[in-house]
Amino acid sequence: MPDRFVTRGFEGRPRATGLAANRVPPGQYLTNDFPVLSAGPTPTTNLRLWSFAIEGLVREKVTWSWAEFQKLPAEDFTVDISCVTKWTKLDMHWRGVSVDTLLEAVELEPRAGFATAYSDGGYTTNVRLPDLVNGQAFVAYQYDGAPLDPEHGGPARLVVPHLYFWKSAKWVRGLHITEKETPGFWESLGYHIRGDPWKEERYSGD
Amino acid sequence: MATITAIRDETPRVRSYALGLPSWTPHRPGQHYDLRLTAADGYSVQRSYSIASGPEKEGEIEVTVERVMDGEVSPFLHDVAVVGDRIEVRGPIGGYFVWEPTLGGPLLLIAGGSGIVPLMAMIRHRAATASRIPTRLLYSSRAPDDIIYANELRDLAARADGLEVVHTLTRSQPAGWTGYARRIDDAMLAEVRRPLGDAPLVYICGPTPLVEGAANGLVRIGVPAQRIRTERFGPSGK
Numbered sequence: 001m002p003d004r005f006v007t008r009g010f011e012g013r014p015r016a017t018g019l020a021a022n023r024v025p026p027g028q029y030l031t032n033d034f035p036v037l038s039a040g041p042t043p044t045t046n047l048r049l050w051s052f053a054i055e056g057l058v059r060e061k062v063t064w065s066w067a068e069f070q071k072l073p074a075e076d077f078t079v080d081i082s083c084v085t086k087w088t089k090l091d092m093h094w095r096g097v098s099v100d101t102l103l104e105a106v107e108l109e110p111r112a113g114f115a116t117a118y119s120d121g122g123y124t125t126n127v128r129l130p131d132l133v134n135g136q137a138f139v140a141y142q143y144d145g146a147p148l149d150p151e152h153g154g155p156a157r158l159v160v161p162h163l164y165f166w167k168s169a170k171w172v173r174g175l176h177i178t179e180k181e182t183p184g185f186w187e188s189l190g191y192h193i194r195g196d197p198w199k200e201e202r203y204s205g206d
Numbered sequence: 207m208a209t210i211t212a213i214r215d216e217t218p219r220v221r222s223y224a225l226g227l228p229s230w231t232p233h234r235p236g237q238h239y240d241l242r243l244t245a246a247d248g249y250s251v252q253r254s255y256s257i258a259s260g261p262e263k264e265g266e267i268e269v270t271v272e273r274v275m276d277g278e279v280s281p282f283l284h285d286v287a288v289v290g291d292r293i294e295v296r297g298p299i300g301g302y303f304v305w306e307p308t309l310g311g312p313l314l315l316i317a318g319g320s321g322i323v324p325l326m327a328m329i330r331h332r333a334a335t336a337s338r339i340p341t342r343l344l345y346s347s348r349a350p351d352d353i354i355y356a357n358e359l360r361d362l363a364a365r366a367d368g369l370e371v372v373h374t375l376t377r378s379q380p381a382g383w384t385g386y387a388r389r390i391d392d393a394m395l396a397e398v399r400r401p402l403g404d405a406p407l408v409y410i411c412g413p414t415p416l417v418e419g420a421a422n423g424l425v426r427i428g429v430p431a432q433r434i435r436t437e438r439f440g441p442s443g444k
Contacts, residue, residue: 004250005207005294007243009286013278015249027242027252029278036414037438039302041421041431086252121431151418189301203299 020090023080025197028088034152035087039185042150043121043171050155052139053174056115058106066155069141072097077138079161081168082197094159096140099132102175111179117158117169118176125169125184126193127160129177136162139172164195164202208295210287211266216354220320221284222258222270225295232261235327236304236409236437239267239297243279253279256324256411256437257298260331267298270354272320303437305409306331311339312402316390316420318346318412321439322354325411329362329369338368344398346390346416348377372398390416392423399424405433414438 015021024030047066055061064072076095082088108129115132118124131137141148141156148154153170160167166186187193192201200206212224225239237257244250259268273284287293305313305328313332315325322345332341347353353373363371374386374394386394399406408424410417417438425431 004244004248005292006246007282007293008291010243010245010282012243012245012249012251015247027250029251035438036418038436040434040436041425042418043431085254151414186302190299 023090024088025082026200027202028082028086028197031087031089033087034089034092035083035085036151037083037085038170039123040121043119044150045120045155045171047155051173052102052156054102054106054177055174056177057109057112057179058177059109060106062105069097069139069156073101075138077140077159077161079159081159081161081165083165084191084195084202088197093144094138094140095142095145096138096156096159098135099137099139099158099175100135102139103133108177112177114178114181115175116178116182116184117167117172118174119157119169120171120173123169123171123185125158125167126181126187127158127163127167128181128194131160131163131194132175136160162196164192164197166191167195208293210289210291210293213287213289216270217352219273219352220270220354221273222268223283223287224266224268225293226266227295228265230265230267231298232264233257233267233298233327234300234304234306235260235331236324237298237300237327238324239269239295240299241269241279242294242296243282244294251278254299256327258323258326258330260327260334262331262334270320270323270326303409303411303435305407307335307337307339309407311341312406313339313341314399314402314406314408315341315343316346316408316410316412317343318390318416319348319352319439320354321410321412321416321437323411324437325409326355328409329359332369333362333365333367336367340368340402341370342398342402343369343371344374344390344394345371346374346376346412349375350378350380390420390423392427395420395423396427399427399429404428405430408434409437410434411437412439 050066053063137160158169158172208225211226214222242252255269258270
């Protein structure tokens with residue numbers, strides 16, 4: 001990066017101060033809204049046909065129906081979210097099941113290193129297992145105290161707050177555990193393989 | 207580093223900026239550039255702007271920017287920036303919401319407000335390559351004065367090379383207007399897409415509620431979901 005170029009005449013908004021400033025990753029702006037960005041139409045899912053699975057490099061595939069999923073121990077999560085399109089939203093309130101809880105139901109094979117989250121409508125995204133465990137990810141079915149809207153990924157979506165929001169697969173239906181990392185939808189279209197907002201890993205080559 | 211080489215008013219709130227790029231590479235219609243502004247204390251902001259021009263213009267791109275009232279970058283571009291100013295840019299970016307003639311058609315383009323910008327790059331490229339792929343643009347604006355590229359769209363449609371432009375004006379219409387005068391709904395979508403057949407390639411761009419409504423509406427009237435690509439601007443409104 002060359003020395004900072006200063007744009008003639010640009011002053012910008014009053015600077016965010018205090019705690020909020022430290023929570024906004026580089027290149028992001030704070031929003032109070034909840035933008036929706038998707039590549040195509042919003043899928044609709046019949047809850048009676050919904051299931052969530054963990055499969056691939058596990059000793060035995062496990063599947064939950066919606067009713068079974070609702071019975072899993074759920075937690076409330078308050079997290080900050082950053083989207084690669086530059087918006088950041090602080091203190092979002094979700095409710096769902098930690099990925100740690102889900103992984104307790106399977107036995108990972110020793111070669112397991114990565115997961116591909118897959119969704120209704122065909123979306124996929126890849127996440128490394130170390131990014132999914134130890135409280136870092138959950139499958140959410142409520143946002144702000146209400147059932148998750150289909151526009152925002154309902155009935156359930158993966159949420160991985162410490163990575164750009166495209167990793168938080170909407171309409172998620174399962175995790176496919178693999179040995180090698182397989183680029184998902186956006187990762188195959190020029191977006192970064194990992195997507196850490198604090199390192200501004202937006203596009204491949206960043 | 208881009209240099210502003212020209213500024214043109216499109217509508218009272220919308221301006222187009224020609225940006226000269228020393229390291230220009232041809233883009234795919236639908237892609238965007240990221241613009242970054244930096245203040246003297248190092249504070250910087252970035253925003254993405256769709257490329258309005260086709261890749262035919264070597265060495266420069268055009269972006270079209272609507273002045274957003276409480277925005278940070280668009281008011282700067284509208285009120286402060288002048289021809290000759292340099293702006294840090296990065297791009298072209300984007301691999302999904304893109305169209306070129308090799309992707310085929312028929313093509314249904316649906317725009318709301320400034321969502322017309324990436325679709326205009328597709329339309330301009332289509333014209334420049336003399337493509338005759340059947341194409342229909344459904345363009346929703348509040349009032350006649352808000353229609354971006356109005357004259358150019360009229361001229362391109364007049365070529366009768368397979369491009370048709372259908373406007374809907376949702377708040378006010380000129381005297382004698384016989385076109386659509388309401389928000390996009392399923393009935394309008396069914397009428398507009400009828401000549402294009404069962405499975406056109408669809409690109410929808412604009413404010414989220416419009417895009418959501420149009421995408422879901424098209425699925426309801428039988429267009430395969432995987433033929434529909436969307437790009438949404440701005441807040442969800444929820």
